[in-house]
Amino acid sequence: MRPAIVIVGAGPAGLAAAERLAEAGCAVSVLERMPTIGRRLLMAGRGGLNLTHSEPFDRFVTRYGAARSWLEPALRGFAPDDLRRWADGLGQPCFVGSSGRVFPLAMKASPLLRAWRARLDALGVRLLTRHDWTGWDEAGRVRFVGPQGDRPQGDGMRGEGTMPADAVLLALGGASRPRLGADGRWTALLEEAGIGVAPFRPANCGFVTNWSREFCDRFAGTPLRGIALMLDGVPDEGGAGEDARVRGEAVVTRRGLEGGAVYALSARLRERIARHGTARLMIDLRPDMACDAVAGRLARVRGRESLSNLLRKALRLPPVAVALLREGMPHGESPPRDAVALARLVKAVPVVATAPDSLERAISAAGGVRRAEIDARFMLRARPGVFVAGEMLDWEAPTGGYLLQACFATGHAAAGGVLDWLQEQGKGRYPSCP
Numbered sequence: 001m002r003p004a005i006v007i008v009g010a011g012p013a014g015l016a017a018a019e020r021l022a023e024a025g026c027a028v029s030v031l032e033r034m035p036t037i038g039r040r041l042l043m044a045g046r047g048g049l050n051l052t053h054s055e056p057f058d059r060f061v062t063r064y065g066a067a068r069s070w071l072e073p074a075l076r077g078f079a080p081d082d083l084r085r086w087a088d089g090l091g092q093p094c095f096v097g098s099s100g101r102v103f104p105l106a107m108k109a110s111p112l113l114r115a116w117r118a119r120l121d122a123l124g125v126r127l128l129t130r131h132d133w134t135g136w137d138e139a140g141r142v143r144f145v146g147p148q149g150d151r152p153q154g155d156g157m158r159g160e161g162t163m164p165a166d167a168v169l170l171a172l173g174g175a176s177r178p179r180l181g182a183d184g185r186w187t188a189l190l191e192e193a194g195i196g197v198a199p200f201r202p203a204n205c206g207f208v209t210n211w212s213r214e215f216c217d218r219f220a221g222t223p224l225r226g227i228a229l230m231l232d233g234v235p236d237e238g239g240a241g242e243d244a245r246v247r248g249e250a251v252v253t254r255r256g257l258e259g260g261a262v263y264a265l266s267a268r269l270r271e272r273i274a275r276h277g278t279a280r281l282m283i284d285l286r287p288d289m290a291c292d293a294v295a296g297r298l299a300r301v302r303g304r305e306s307l308s309n310l311l312r313k314a315l316r317l318p319p320v321a322v323a324l325l326r327e328g329m330p331h332g333e334s335p336p337r338d339a340v341a342l343a344r345l346v347k348a349v350p351v352v353a354t355a356p357d358s359l360e361r362a363i364s365a366a367g368g369v370r371r372a373e374i375d376a377r378f379m380l381r382a383r384p385g386v387f388v389a390g391e392m393l394d395w396e397a398p399t400g401g402y403l404l405q406a407c408f409a410t411g412h413a414a415a416g417g418v419l420d421w422l423q424e425q426g427k428g429r430y431p432s433c434p
Contacts, residue, residue, distance in 0.1 A: 002027040003427045005418060006142045006165040008133040010037035011181075012404055013390025014171030015116060016078075016411030017418075021169075022123035024419055025428070029163065030125060031144055033132035034181040038113045040173065043180055044404065045109025051087060052080040052401040054096045063402045065267065067395035070371055071406060074378075074413035080401070083408055090115040101401050133172070135189045137162050166427055167385045167418045171411060174365035174391035175200040182391065184365075195382055196370040202362035203396040204403075205266050206258025210352040211327050219252040222320045228287035229261045231268055232280035232350065244268075247287055252320065255357065257281075263363065264398045270356050270366075282348040283328075285321050295343035307335060315346065324349055364403055366396040377417025378410065385421065389414035 003026045007014045010032035022028045030037075044050070053060060057079060064071050084094045084102060092104040092112045104112055120127065130147040137143050141162040173182030187197045230245040248261035262269075265281070272279035286294055297314040311317040311325070325335045328349040336342050359365060369388050373380055378393075380386045389410040397403055422428050 003166040007169045009171035012407040013411035017415040020415035028125045031131040039180040048107045049109045050401045052102045052405040054100045074409040078409040078412040169387040171390045176362040176365040198367040198394045200365045200367035202356045202359045203366045204263040204363035206357040207353040208355040209256035220254045224250045228284040279353045281351045295339045299339040368394040378414035387414040
């Protein structure tokens with residue numbers, strides 16, 4: 001008889017695990033409480049599905065910070081090149097963008113998800129939507145509530161019911177974007193079982209700043225293109241490393257600042273705010289020019305020009321950047337007219353971040369099942385036969401393909417852990433297992 005595996009969560013980690021386990025000959029059922037599968041994947045594909053990144057692997061793994069030491073084996077086991085080959089096998093070949101990010105040629109998630117669904121169907125994977133996991137019963141069977149509320153029906157696959165399993169793999173996501181299914185409600189079930197869960201915190205998020213209400217209201221939604229951000233006072237307490245300065249784009253919001261360049265620094269910003277109450281960023285409005293070159297251009301424009309005209313003619317700064325310079329000055333003071341002093345301000349406009357944006361608005365979340373709670377196979381030490389993968393685990397990474405790559409990789413690794421454990425229990429032989 002084939003081992004019965006229940007996977008809870010039909011995101012990238014859960015579906016990657018389902019595919020590997022079904023290919024190994026297991027009978028796989030996936031419970032998903034939302035009406036459709038892969039909602040976070042579809043959301044990620046709205047602006048172009050950034051699957052992974054093409055940078056050298058030794059550089060790639062540094063993006064996971066403190067979690068690198070225990071995530072690296074999984075990332076090596078299912079590396080960025082493996083993810084690209086997998087997508088190609090689904091008829092979704094990839095290309096490398098100018099930033100090194102990897103995208104399907106279709107630039108959408110829906111064709112890939114349709115092809116993936118067809119492959120899982122062909123492998124016999126049962127995808128049960130609107131099935132909400134509610135824990136385990138006294139016999140260790142998986143409990144759930146299905147589409148018909150709490151009315152048991154027929155074979156137990158509708159209403160409140162239970163499902164036997166030789167192993168369970170949890171891939172319920174973190175706690176950001178709850179409307180897509182990842183709301184962190186599962187933490188109470190695991191904590192009741194004595195499993196340690198680190199509190200969720202926003203990651204890859206925007207920040208509230210000290211900018212005036214007038215500035216935010218006027219420029220909300222306006223991009224800051226071609227800038228560089230850096231943490232003031234780096235290296236910081238945690239060791240800022242070479243990524244303390246990030247080039248990219250950001251967007252002014254009604255509360256402050258968000259965007260790719262901000263997300264790359266969000267973990268350090270969040271931790272510094274937690275320690276000190278605020279964190280100071282410096283914005284370089286002309287990162288492609290040295291300070292002396294900026295000063296030289298400013299000095300060549302006639303002094304009678306207004307500040308806006310001076311900055312527009314000398315540096316082609318847009319109105320939002322000119323207003324930002326004014327926001328960077330102490331209250332009541334105007335930007336300097338001296339070319340050298342003004343150049344220094346252009347190269348390092350101070351911004352005080354006072355709080356991260358809400359968890360619900362964050363792209364991803366830090367926190368989750370603590371590393372000490374799982375073994376090298378991603379199995380819960382306190383509950384043998386139960387495995388965890390994806391954003392449920394306590395790790396974080398910047399945007400750029402690193403989030404999806406780790407979800408696929410940990411799903412793949414946890415599935416390997418399931419196969420290894422089943423073999424130990426005498427429930428089959430799996431040649432792919434160590």
